[in-house]
Amino acid sequence: MSDSIVTAKIGTLYGLGVGPGDPELITVKAYRIIRDTPVIAYPRKRMGDKSYALAIVETFIDTSRKEMVGLTFPMTRDAETLAREWNKTIATVYEYLKTGRDVAFVTEGDPMLYSTFIHMKRLMESLHPEVRVESVPGISSINASASRLGIPLADGDEIVAIVPATDDREQMRKALIEHDAVIFIKVAKVIDLMIDVLFELDLISKAAVVHKVTGQEERIYTDVASLRGSDLGYLTLMVVRK
């Protein structure tokens, strides 16, 4: 064990997109980095729920031969708690980096699109500017949904928007009116409102919903009107293409 030898070289922090759920949708590059990096950091889920990203990693490598670092991310909006917990997370990761070991933080989908890695990158670069941070793109659930649903996101001069669904009815209407296609992420909690808006705009037949796309629990819904009152759960998105 040479862990205690502090080298002058600082490790690289990789943000690795491992794709939407199907392990085969990892890139060859992300696979290589997972294989070659001694330390794998992953988001530990609340309530014992297993991390998607970790499950994907486990299909490719023997994790008992790696330093596996489960990170907990604060789910609060309290600024003080957030800052304290995040600083602890960065300190944990930096402990490995400062001994010259690279750390691969694995993240579902793409690391630069609604990912925890965005904040980790920002904070690491601010607290430890000497650390090299590299993001490796992954297949996002948005691109994967288009393929699974058989719905093109955009063609020719079409404009597409990615919109986190909220209960701001006017904003949801506006997004649908002003774009050729819209992907509403996190749609489960406002599905009834979204169905109302789709009917108002005569777009209900143009919508489809997918849950945990390409994963083992994938569900595809093309009769969106029938979803009223449904509990669709996390990782559900809606594609609307005019």
Next chain:
Amino acid sequence: MSDSIVTAKIGTLYGLGVGPGDPELITVKAYRIIRDTPVIAYPRKRMGDKSYALAIVETFIDTSRKEMVGLTFPMTRDAETLAREWNKTIATVYEYLKTGRDVAFVTEGDPMLYSTFIHMKRLMESLHPEVRVESVPGISSINASASRLGIPLADGDEIVAIVPATDDREQMRKALIEHDAVIFIKVAKVIDLMIDVLFELDLISKAAVVHKVTGQEERIYTDVASLRGSDLGYLTLMVVRK
């Protein structure tokens, strides 16, 4: 050679996203299908320019052991020529499928986002509904650019739009005003207009431009104002994040 035996089974047409340029950004799934599929179709470029998608395939497999089918896509807006040329292309691909062989059509980026595969899928399904068509997502130049530039596309409740750049100045302004981040594809031909609009909205420092992202000829520009009058060429996009 058993090519002349017509089987009852019809082959599957795959639309395979092979990523933005770096061969390592292909998915494991796309790699497996390229390896196992007897017929590889690829877009043949005009004027002897080699297809990106073909170059990526060639880094992974021995193409002399495959049936390689170069397809030419009409670049005209003349409806009659378009229809005739497209029908020929579909007929070429169907010749292989009807003998029970799978065909993998490889495409840069993601097959459901501004890709030739969108039209191929639509037309194949319309002319030969018995053909199974499967799209395999790929890393788009949009996701890859975010990683290479170190610019997150969206976080939290932010809204992001993908907009083909045109000389419609008001539409370009509106896109910037109404979204938290915008990716302008095909930006080269209107770069001066885009720079003007960015200055007007005081967003010039928030923009970055990338050409042939992750490819061997990749160019990254963070001083966008200096690009006025430049001939940036095809496959150039701009990311603006407020």
